Each structure stands twice: as C-alpha cells, then as structure tokens.
Amino acid sequence: MRQSKYFLKTSKTTPSDDISINAKLLEQGGFVQKVLAGVYDFLPLGLRVLQKIENIVREEMDKIGNEMFMPVLHPKENWEKTGRWQGLDVLFKVKSQHGNEYALGPTHEEIVTPAAQSIVASYKDLPLAVYQIQTKFRDEPRAKSGLLRGREFRMKDLYSFHSSAEDLEEYYNKKAIPAYEAVYKRLGLNALLTEASGGTFSKYSHEYQVETENGEDTIYVCEKCNLSKNKEIYQEGAECTNCGKTTWRETKGSEVGNIFKLQDKYSKAFNLQFTDKDGSKKIVLMGCYGLGTTRVMGVIVEKFNDAKGIIWPEAVAPFKVHLLGLSGAEERAAKVYKEVKNVFGESEVLFDDREVSAGVKFADADLIGIPYRLVVSPKVPEGQVEVKKRNAEKSETVPIGNLAHILKK
Ligand SMILES: [Zn+2]
Incomplete structure (x- = not known):
C-alpha cells in the first residue's frame, strides 16, 4: 500500500x-x-x-x-x-x-x-x-x-x-x-x-x-x-x-x-x-x-x-513491514517495494512514498508501530536495505535477498 x-x-x-x-x-x-x-x-x-x-x-x-x-x-x-x-x-x-x-x-x-x-x-x-x-x-x-x-x-x-x-x-x-x-x-x-x-x-x-x-x-x-x-x-x-x-x-x-x-x-x-x-x-x-x-x-x-508510539505484536500489526523511501532514492525504493511485496504478501507492506522529510517519516513509523521498518536512502548501498525492528535499539543494513531470512529470525 x-x-x-x-x-x-x-x-x-x-x-x-x-x-x-x-x-x-x-x-x-x-x-x-x-x-x-x-x-x-x-x-x-x-x-x-x-x-x-x-x-x-x-x-x-x-x-x-x-x-x-x-x-x-x-x-x-x-x-x-x-x-x-x-x-x-x-x-x-x-x-x-x-x-x-x-x-x-x-x-x-x-x-x-x-x-x-x-x-x-x-x-x-x-x-x-x-x-x-x-x-x-x-x-x-x-x-x-x-x-x-x-x-x-x-x-x-x-x-x-x-x-x-x-x-x-x-x-x-x-x-x-x-x-x-x-x-x-x-x-x-x-x-x-x-x-x-x-x-x-x-x-x-x-x-x-x-x-x-x-x-x-x-x-x-x-x-x-x-x-x-x-x-x-x-x-x-x-x-x-x-x-x-x-x-x-x-x-x-x-x-x-x-x-x-x-x-x-x-x-x-x-x-x-x-x-x-x-x-x-x-x-x-x-x-x-x-x-x-x-x-x-x-x-x-x-x-x-x-514514548514514540505503539509497538504492535506481529499477529495484529496493521502491516508486517513499513518501507520508507527517502528523498534521493525514490526509484530504488519503488523497486524494493515490489520485491518486498513478493516476499511478505501484497497486502502486508506499507510504503511511505510521501514527499515529506526523513524526520517526519521516521517519527510516523515509530508512532504507527509496524513491527519492521525498512529504509532505502542514498546512504544505503544499492541492493541493500536498512532494517530495524520497532522495539530494537539499532538497525542493520542487509542485502535485499536476505530480508526474508532475517525478518523470520
Ligand atoms: Zn494459586
């Protein structure tokens, strides 16, 4: 979506x-x-x-x-x-x-x-x-x-x-x-x-x-x-x-x-x-x-x-994955969106493709509380994506091909 x-x-x-x-x-x-x-x-x-x-x-x-x-x-x-x-x-x-x-x-x-x-x-x-x-x-x-x-x-x-x-x-x-x-x-x-x-x-x-x-x-x-x-x-x-x-x-x-x-x-x-x-x-x-x-x-x-928002349990989260496409990486983000939908299902991915600042996107992602946040930005190398669990401290950058494995783990 x-x-x-x-x-x-x-x-x-x-x-x-x-x-x-x-x-x-x-x-x-x-x-x-x-x-x-x-x-x-x-x-x-x-x-x-x-x-x-x-x-x-x-x-x-x-x-x-x-x-x-x-x-x-x-x-x-x-x-x-x-x-x-x-x-x-x-x-x-x-x-x-x-x-x-x-x-x-x-x-x-x-x-x-x-x-x-x-x-x-x-x-x-x-x-x-x-x-x-x-x-x-x-x-x-x-x-x-x-x-x-x-x-x-x-x-x-x-x-x-x-x-x-x-x-x-x-x-x-x-x-x-x-x-x-x-x-x-x-x-x-x-x-x-x-x-x-x-x-x-x-x-x-x-x-x-x-x-x-x-x-x-x-x-x-x-x-x-x-x-x-x-x-x-x-x-x-x-x-x-x-x-x-x-x-x-x-x-x-x-x-x-x-x-x-x-x-x-x-x-x-x-x-x-x-x-x-x-x-x-x-x-x-x-x-x-x-x-x-x-x-x-x-x-x-x-x-x-x-303090930042909701942390939904996976079984009832509105979407499994929240994909944020940041300014300067729009085309790559759209490609990743297609791939991620193939892995997690057409209806389980919310794709933040709005023309707003990265700060607004990060704040909204925390507020909405979808279990996994993926980020595609100019800083993230081609073919890779930054992954963060809603309740985790740190993110990690991984090859897109490994996403299914990492998220299931
Ligand atoms: Zn008792």
Whole structure:
C-alpha cells in the first residue's frame, strides 16, 4: 500500500478530553477518529488491526461453536421478559417515529435464547454453542478511556446450551477456557484467569485480566500459580482455589474477556426446554462467553508502547513491514517495494512514498508501530536495505535477498 494514496493522516494533537494512552496513540496514529464520546470511526489502518484480532478470535471460536449473526435492534418484549428492560441501567433504548420501543443490544441472551427454541428439542441435540462478532451498544453516562469503554463497540459473544450442570461445567473448563487461552496467546497477551463475583448466576464468574500500568481494576495474583482474584471478592490471606497457597500480590489489570455460567436464568425466562432420556421436560442450562474485540485493541496499545508510539505484536500489526523511501532514492525504493511485496504478501507492506522529510517519516513509523521498518536512502548501498525492528535499539543494513531470512529470525 502506497502511503501517499492511503486514507491516513497522523496528528500531533492530543485528544483534549481523553487522557488514556490508547485514545492518544490510536487517534494520533490515524487508526481511529472520534465521532462522539465513546464512538469511533475505524480508519483503514485501524480496521486492519481490528480485523486481524477478530480473525484470530473467529478461528479459535470455530473450534468450540458455530458462527451466526444476530441483529442490533431488539424487540422491547424480549428484554421485559428477562426483567432487563428496567434492570440493566446501561441498556440503550430507542423509540421509533411510529411509537415502538427497541433496545440496541449490549449482549444477546434475549435474542439467542428464543432462537435456540427451534433448534433444541431433545437431550440428543445438546450440547450446542453459537457465537457472533457484533457491534454492541451501552448507554454509558460518561464514555472515556478510548476503546476501553465505548458507547458503541465490537464484541464476540458465544452462548452454550446444556442438558446438565456437569455438561456445562465440562464445556466451560475444557472447551471455553482453553479456547480463550489460545486467543490471548496468539494476540501476544498474557491474560490472567481472574475470579470475579458471579452476580446472581453462580458463585464465581471469570474475567481475563491483562496487567497494565493504568488498568481500571485492582486484582490480586496468586504468587505460585497466577490465578487472580478481583478486588470485590478478594480476602486477605485467602487460600488460592487452584493451588492452596495464601500469598497474593496486588496489581492493576484491564479486563479483556469474561465468562459466566448463566445456569437457567435466561432459559427459564423464555421457557427453553428439552426432553430428557426419561421423557421428562427439563430447562436447558446456558453459559455465555464475551470478548470485546475493540476493547482488546485498546488494551494491546495500553500494554505495548513507548514514548514514540505503539509497538504492535506481529499477529495484529496493521502491516508486517513499513518501507520508507527517502528523498534521493525514490526509484530504488519503488523497486524494493515490489520485491518486498513478493516476499511478505501484497497486502502486508506499507510504503511511505510521501514527499515529506526523513524526520517526519521516521517519527510516523515509530508512532504507527509496524513491527519492521525498512529504509532505502542514498546512504544505503544499492541492493541493500536498512532494517530495524520497532522495539530494537539499532538497525542493520542487509542485502535485499536476505530480508526474508532475517525478518523470520
Ligand atoms: Zn494459586
């Protein structure tokens, strides 16, 4: 992609009303643009990151469920049935010009549970799991912290359906937790499984927390096994439910996912039943598993940055390679662009061919944070290119033919 033709402008302006690192760097780097508080345009550069995150999530979720797509606009009756039309304070409510009322979905139990009624009849149909990656809404009184708490955001939500508590437990522990761990590993995040209060559903739910300097949650991490507890359920000196140790360290975390055993809360409200082996009718049990993909993008930026800009993990970087062609070496740079595209793929190279100073190009490359920076300048000998990893101190000059080998190393 030639940067001179790309829908991208970096900026030095700091967002006046949002001091979070992710808001600052993502807006300055030209990834997102604020439309209103908590609502962003994802510009081409930002959309590439989001799509890479969502593709990783999709690949791992396909192993434990089927993808579907549910609407944003929900009938009021469904939310009245579960008591959440009044009970959920952040529910976004809209009134049409014809006087009908709707909810904009912040989560989809009210839609997926009735949808399952036509699929689930017998114990033979269970277990089942479906998920979607969808735009969600929350009527936040004060949206701030960039992508961490939006009014409109993207989320993967998976729902599982079971004939018994044991089956729900097994799916939760042996399918959902390993799938979540695979996602975070591929995203380059060390996410800690964290016990949180289960609300009305069960004793515990779990959150995944990433340790960040400015994290909004206080968590306590077991010094032996890394199991964590959210502040609201932590008791000093409590035994770790995983390893039995009683020493914990306090730290700050940002939540990147949450999983719940819903039990029969929603299936009861919609009378979602199945016929068991003995012919009796029973209520289906459910679990739900959320992962905010735009939020994860914000947390990655909070975690991986320095004074100059973002340092994207390779798996989610908008491009693999940022090629800078400096003044006086334009033709050579264009040739190198072709060769580098052949090695790394047509869509993985951003080529800074703009008529701006070397200083501007270097500063923008650091701000945008693509993993590998290549420079072609009059100082670099013919047939060679200067390579620098975004988080490395020094660059090296190498023959173009050796690039693939060096970058893979
Ligand atoms: Zn432990």
